[in-house]
């Protein structure tokens with residue numbers, strides 16, 4: 152244990168943590184304890200967690216220590232703690248999706264992602280805060296109060312997975328799981344100086360995720376380094392017969408790609424449409440510098456025209472509410488979670504109405520109403536059908552782009568983290584936070600955000616997004632790993648090591 156004396160265990164990467172556990176320098180229980188202590192010390196201010204499962208975490212860690220003592224070879228993330236977004240079902244552990252409607256619900260089963268995480272020996276510390284049913288870009292739509300950005304506690308940590316990103320950025324966990332329907336892994340990663348990946352649609356099972364929009368939802372890794380994200384990606388990806396949209400194809404070797412750090416000869420496309428009005432000057436500056444860096448590293452830069460990306464956001468805000476209104480119909484007060492108004496005289500329909508009125512927050516209600524309207528007969532073709540046509544045009548823009556380049560690069564978000572309260576009453580400005588992330592969800596592409604530095608105008612993290620064609624997730628890790636390493640060389644450390652102590 153000598154080499155680790157004085158080492159702050161919570162500051163190790165996931166890869167380093169697994170190694171010191173496998174080498175017997177420290178036990179998995181000690182690592183878990185250190186993270187639980189960190190949560191105890193800072194989470195009253197950050198509020199990344201909705202539920203901490205101390206007992207479950209220590210038991211999982213102990214099981215890893217026992218397997219090691221018995222001489223078993225441990226997996227590459229065994230004993231590493233993880234924070235799980237509360238939209239992912241966890242057997243025996245409360246799962247609320249950030250909603251009052253599911254307050255107190257304890258799932259009787261594990262999502263496939265949860266099962267794979269457990270089988271990898273990863274220790275689940277607890278469940279993270281999120282916008283209700285993953286609708287939002289700031290975590291302010293959680294029924295349980297907002298999460299705070301560790302870089303500036305008065306600002307939002309992004310959303311909907313702000314809890315997962317904040318847990319990783321505040322060293323409460325080296326890894327987290329998020330879900331990304333329109334940007335909810337990448338946008339929080341961008342504004343918290345962390346790494347977040349939306350795998351190819353169908354690359355990670357959706358079984359056991361509480362559905363928002365089934366044709367868009369995808370779970371993926373949150374971490375502080377590209378390699379850590381790759382290790383978690385490899386642990387959770389793969390075909391699942393329980394999810395009919397799961398892809399039955401080999402998972403690309405994302406770990407080898409993350410380690411390769413070589414972009415020589417890679418063709419990188421800069422999308423014309425991802426700049427200009429609405430983009431913060433400091434974000435654009437860091438983006439331009441990143442493109443220059445890619446060129447220095449040996450990539451060739453090509454300008455790409457994607458004319459239909461301008462319509463991606465409006466199309467998404469018809470498709471998403473439509474699918475969400477249908478998925479959220481199951482929360483009727485009859486089967487699980489909250490039930491209000493059941494006084495013995497009210498009809499089932501009345502109880503459903505009272506329960507849904509009491510249980511859903513404003514944003515969920517807004518989207519249920521838009522979606523129900525867009526799907527109603529007479530309007531279906533005008534709205535939902537039209538939006539699906541636009542979706543096809545966006546897909547074609549990507550197809551044409553990927554005939555010319557291997558990956559696309561853009562800012563992840565038009566601005567850095569905005570102040571808590573600034574956009575909560577202005578849904579349109581909230582939706583604009585996902586301007587650059589939404590096209591990839593519409594097309595099912597793989598996409599990643601890594602830190603590009605701090606914005607010179609406000610000192611807050613800027614995210615750099617890479618987009619690869621479906622099933623080419625490895626390209627993200629190759630280019631992301633190379634840029635991360637080059638920036639760390641330049642700065643002498645990772646961006647996250649500059650985050651305030653809290």
Ligand code: GLN
Nearest residue numbers: 285286287332333334335
């Ligand atoms: N912010 C987007 C929305 O509100 C994305 C949500 C998500 O990816 N879950 O719909």
